[in-house]
Amino acid sequence: MHAASRATLDQLSASLDSVLTGSDEAAAVGAQTGADLFEIVELLDDNRDLRKTLVDQGYPSDRRVGLVETLLSGQVSATALATVSAAVRSTWSDTRDLRNGLIELGRRALLRAAAAQGQKDRVGSELYQLARLLEKEPELEMLLADRLASSEDRRGLFAKVLYGKVSSITEALALQVVGRPSDRPVEGLDAVCDFAAALDGKTVARVRAVAPLSEAQSQALGQKLEKIYGSAMSVHSEVDASLLGGAVIRVRDEIIDGSTAGKLEKLRRNLA
Template identity: 50%
Template sequence: MHAASRDALSHSFVSLDAIVGDDVAAAATTGTELFEVVELLDGNRQLRVALADQAADAESRTRLVDDVFGGKVAGTTLDAVKAAAGRTWSTPRQFRTGLVAIGRRAIFRAAKAEDQLGQVEDELFQLARLLEREPRLTQLLSDATVDGDRRRSLAASVLYGKVSKYTEALVLQVVGRPEHGPVDDVDALVAEAAEFSGREVAHVVSAGELDDRQRQALAEKLGRVYGRDISVHTQVDESLLGGATVKVGDERIDGSLRGRLNRLRAQMV
């Protein structure tokens, strides 16, 4: 995002937090309805441009929000959209992106208020790993020739009864309007969920299952290395032979036996 949009988003986050507070129902409703607002804007370029028109004053833009959405969404959703429309965004596209981010934040707030944010983060991580193992499903969910509603319906059938309502709402949003691909988009949600709790994600692949004590010890060690709280998510890959690989942000540390053997072979060539 450009500087103006980053500032607008920051202020919109503050407004959202004040609007929904710790009210679980209000936060959940606001998040899901903001995603619906984005769907409408995606199909109406003229309205999207008008709501982010820098030539129009803030009062005119918020009045337009009232005219279009008043009585059609909850009061908290209306207030959140008005707060965003009243800010200056660099482009209509970034305004749209901002509304998605605000909607996600509302969902994260609802999950946190119900003490489910950690569960949501883990469910998202596990779903991303499932998509990596199931290329056919990933292909179907990213097929641009299939409309968003059908992709969401497929995702809903996969998720039904297996994840929380918050995880489902977040995933259906990214499946309906993908930014990159299903795996990358869901992994981005994992990172956002962790960031909302003030943490960064560590993706750990180990040769064997790590128990709670080992995960906690690893989180503490990585926290000291990176100077911030770390959220550890693990998966097992027996082909590593021993040890583990750790990915934090763009940095990858290979401490696996397979990695050491590969490096040794390279040195002997």
Template identity: 45%
Template sequence: MHAASRDALAKCREKLQGTIGQKSDGGATAATIGSELFQVVEVLDADRSLRIAVADSSAPAAARQDLARSLFGWKVGDATLEIVLEAVGQSWSNPRDLRDGLVDLGRLSLLASAAAQGQLATVEDELFRLGRIVAGNPEFEQALADRQAPADAKRALLGTVLYGKVTAVTETLASQAVVRPESRPAEDLDALSRMAAELQGTSVADVTSAKDLSDEQLSSLKARLGKIYGKDMAVHLSVDPTIMGGLVIRVGDEVIDGSVSGRIESMRRRIP
């Protein structure tokens, strides 16, 4: 996002946090806002002229808000409408940034509802595991990313994997991710998982192992990484037998390659 849009999003996030913070309903309001914001996004995705009109910074903010109120006032609750009006009243760099901002706010709302229910860590793990499932099945990912496929068909396909196996928040977040016009399912699910981790105040370590790790090994690894980086860590584990042994650990831009294949490659580079 450009600077103007980042500023607009920051103000909208502040508004959202204030709205959710006023409620003590176990995350119900946050969940409703998140789901309804996704409905608003779907309407904007389906109508380019409308998307441009509500983000037109050359028009008075009040006019844009009146348009949004006439369109969504009877479709969403008062709390959601307040967030929508706050968003369209801001100056965004382009219509896409407004749309992406609403997606961000919807995701934050749903993750806040998970946090209120004590499910945020579970949602983070479910989103990560789902992302690995999608990434490991190219045909499945291609079907979910197909821009020509109807949204309902993609939701139904995803539902065959999710039904009865994940929390309601995870299902809603994942379903919205795969129906986005520019959907990159595995990447979007990974981004959602990282967002959930950040809201818990943790950093993410992407760990690749030649074989699965036990719960005890994962706990030990988390503790060691926490000491190294001085913060709580969430470990996202992927299994890749081709590394032959050891671990490859990525935290942000830093890579620690302790794999057997990595050591062999390092030796090859040193041999003249």
């Protein structure tokens, strides 16, 4: 995202947080705002001329806001309308930055709602597990990434997979990812998982272990990684019996391979 757009998004994020954080109605308002912002993105995706007009600095800001209010008044929540009005009054480098900015604000609102419900950790874990599910089911991921299929069909397919298995907020976040994917669905889900952790000032540690980690083990590992990387950690793990023993840990782009399989492979290379 360009610098001007990032500055705008930072301001809008702070404003949205001030509305949602600490409010008695944060859960309901955040969930509705997030859903509405995703719907507004859909509207922009389907209307190229509207997107261009809303970022055109040659078009008076009051008229841009008036256009948004005419289109959306009575159709979305007051918080969503205020957020979008502030967005189009501000400066964006291009239509892509406006679109991505509204998506990030929608995700932010939903995750603030999850925090207000005491479900933030659950949502982060569910997003991580969904990404791992798609890694293990490449045919499903291929269908969800099929750009020849309509966004409604992709969402409908994934909704059937998710039904009754995840929280409503996780479902909303995941369906937005597959609706109009800009990356592989796995990468999109991992990006939202990272974003969820970052809202709490944390970094995601992705762990593959030969056996499930207990809560105590996850906490101890998180504390050790925090000392190494200088950041609080959100530890997500999965079982991988192929490791034979130990674990493989990925933090950002760095991999720590402490698995038995990894040690054997290193020994083979040294003997070759």
